[in-house]
Amino acid sequence: xxxxxxxxxxxxxxxxxxxxxxxxxxxxxxxxxxxxxxxxxxxxxxxxxxxxxxxxxxxxxxxxxxxxxxxxxxxxxxxxxxxxxxxxxxxxxxxxxxxxxxxxxxxxxxxxxxxxxxxxxxxxxxxxxxxxxxxxxxxxxxxxxxxxxxxxxxxxxxxxxxxxxxxxxxxxxxxxxxxxxxxxxxxxxxxxxxxxxxxxxxxxxxxxxxxxxxxxxxxxxxxxxxxxxxxxxxxxxxxxxxxxxxxxxxxxxxxxxxxxxxxxxxxxxxxxxxxxxxxxxxxxxxxxxxxxxxxxxxxxxxxxxxxxxxxxxxxxxxxxxxxxxxxxxxxxxxxxxxxxxxxxxxxxxxxxxxxxxxxxxxxxxxxxxxxxxx
Numbered sequence: 001x002x003x004x005x006x007x008x009x010x011x012x013x014x015x016x017x018x019x020x021x022x023x024x025x026x027x028x029x030x031x032x033x034x035x036x037x038x039x040x041x042x043x044x045x046x047x048x049x050x051x052x053x054x055x056x057x058x059x060x061x062x063x064x065x066x067x068x069x070x071x072x073x074x075x076x077x078x079x080x081x082x083x084x085x086x087x088x089x090x091x092x093x094x095x096x097x098x099x100x101x102x103x104x105x106x107x108x109x110x111x112x113x114x115x116x117x118x119x120x121x122x123x124x125x126x127x128x129x130x131x132x133x134x135x136x137x138x139x140x141x142x143x144x145x146x147x148x149x150x151x152x153x154x155x156x157x158x159x160x161x162x163x164x165x166x167x168x169x170x171x172x173x174x175x176x177x178x179x180x181x182x183x184x185x186x187x188x189x190x191x192x193x194x195x196x197x198x199x200x201x202x203x204x205x206x207x208x209x210x211x212x213x214x215x216x217x218x219x220x221x222x223x224x225x226x227x228x229x230x231x232x233x234x235x236x237x238x239x240x241x242x243x244x245x246x247x248x249x250x251x252x253x254x255x256x257x258x259x260x261x262x263x264x265x266x267x268x269x270x271x272x273x274x275x276x277x278x279x280x281x282x283x284x285x286x287x288x289x290x291x292x293x294x295x296x297x298x299x300x301x302x303x304x305x306x307x308x309x310x311x312x313x314x315x316x317x318x319x320x321x322x323x324x325x326x327x328x329x330x331x332x333x334x335x336x337x338x339x340x341x342x343x344x345x346x347x348x349x350x351x352x353x354x355x356x357x358x359x360x361x362x363x364x365x366x367x368x369x370x371x372x373x374x
Contacts, residue, residue, distance in 0.1 A: 029118035031145035045160035048147030052131040054101030054109075054140050055161060057151065058093035059127045061106075063206040065113070065310065066090050069338075074357040077372065080343045087113050088141075089207060091122050093130070099161045101132075102140075109140040114209040118143035121211070123204045123230075129154040129161070178266035183223035184273025186216060186236050188246075191277070196238040196246075198222050198275070199314060203231040203261055208313040210235075229266040233259050233311065236277050242318040245282060245331050249311075252276035254334075256311040282331035283360055287367030289325045289341050295373070298343050298351065303327045303369060305337040305358065318342075332360050341371045350374055 038044055049055060067087035072078045079085065088110045095107050109132050112119025120143055122128065131147040132140040142148045147157060159166045186196065193216045202211040211232070214222040234250035249259035252275060262273065285305065291297050300320075307315040315335065321327050337360060341353040354370040 029112075029116050029144070031118075041156040042160060042166050045147075045157045045166070048131050048157060049100075049161065051133070052100065052146065053134040054107075054132040055099040055130065056093070056095050056102040056107065057097040057127065057129055057158075058095045058102075058107065060091055060122050060124050061094050062092040063122060063124055063204075064090045064092075065206060065208065066110070069355075072355050074338075074355055076355050077352045078340065078355050079349075080341060080351050080353050080371075081349050086117070087208075089113055089119060089122070093128075096127070101134075102130075107140065109142055111142050113207045114205075114211075118145060119207070119209075120144050120146075120148050121202075121205050121207065123202075124206075125204070127151045129157055178229035179226050180229055180264040180266055181223070181225050181269035182214065182227045182232075182262070182264055182273075183269060184221070184275055186220040186222065186275045186277055188220070188277040188279075191220070191238075191246075193218060193220050193238070195240055196220070196236065199235040199237060200224075200227065201233040201235060201311065202228070203233060208310055210314065227264045229264050231261045231263050234262055234273070234275065235312075235314065236275055237314055238277075239331075242316070243329075243331065244315055244317070244333065246277060246280055247312065247315045247333055248275075248277045248280070250275050252278055254278065254280060256309055259311070280333055282333055283363050284328065284330050285332045285358065285360060285364040285367060286326070286328040287365070287369060289321050289327065289369045289371055291325075291371045291373070293373065297321060297323070297325055297371065300343060301371070302342045303329075303339065304342050305329065305332065305339050308336045308338055308357070332364075334361050336360075339367065339369060341369050343371075 034044060034047060038047060065087060068085040069078060091109055091111060093107045095102055095105055114121050128148060128150055130142055132142045135141055156166050196216045198214040199210040200212040214224040216222050236248050237244050238246035248254050249256060251260050253259060289297060303319055303321055305317040307313060317329055317332060319327055319329055337358045339356040339358045343351055350373060352372045352374060356369060358364060
């Protein structure tokens with residue numbers, strides 16, 4: 001089997017969140033190239049160092065997802081403006097050598113979740129040269145545009161920070177990123193794969209944003225080149241964006257606790273994976289949004305259902321609310337969801353919603369959700 005192309009880094013979950021919570025093209029990231037007067041590796045290393053409040057070598061000990069939306073309990077009031085408090089990854093390091101601003105043995109920094117917000121995807125147990133900056137609160141943060149990289153990919157920058165000569169052999173990434181090939185076939189009788197995709201969730205990253213996506217052919221086969229070596233959970237999802245009708249983990253289970261892992265090795269292609277997707281029932285979820293104090297609902301009002309399972313955040317539904325406040329999701333997969341109201345306009349900063357938890361294992365009717373003016 002010949003692969004059709006490299007795996008694409010796809011901000012699927014953030015796109016769904018943007019659909020549910022905001023009309024703005026949030027989570028965009030663009031790294032600007034070095035100034036034209038930067039002529040060599042030493043000057044590039046100087047540029048990275050000059051713009052950093054902290055520089056250190058360290059090993060990742062722990063990665064945690066921090067998000068006000070998740071930390072809120074059922075019944076709590078939360079903002080409908082996702083940009084007000086976006087999700088971030090908190091990364092704990094065991095510092096081996098500090099060059100600036102990180103004098104403690106253990107340091108915590110923040111970065112984005114990936115998928116377009118400039119977040120750097122750290123891995124537990126790996127060693128990095130970190131360039132960080134201090135925000136208004138003093139919290140250190142970093143991203144993909146900072147110069148932060150694995151130690152083996154930072155030879156020129158390490159030589160500069162250590163006061164050593166930068167020899168030609170140390171310029172650039174002397175050790176290329178280890179990549180392999182992933183291919184297989186999704187199997188389900190009588191299934192139309194037109195809206196199907198396989199998502200790659202890299203084990204150890206802890207971010208809910210998929211590390212990649214493999215397209216499906218009409219027969220359910222998929223193939224991806226350029227997959228970074230490591231272990232992955234594979235997820236099959238089918239259905240239009242914002243309304244999935246099938247969601248399963250490899251090798252063919254619906255519970256994330258039973259999901260198997262697939263290891264991608266550098267320079268190798270795995271044996272063909274057979275991903276058997278089980279049939280799954282769906283149920284309707286309907287109800288009404290109430291504005292408080294009693295008033296008309298704002299324009300561009302939506303309801304979002306989001307899986308409470310961190311490995312299943314792509315299992316998200318979003319739907320416009322009718323003028324009378326009613327909503328009706330016709331096909332929702334079984335599971336436990338957070339239900340919230342969202343406003344897809346600039347008025348979002350003026351409203352709060354009460355976070356609700358919904359168990360979908362049968363038809364859900366008369367779900368009552370609140371939208372409260374600040």
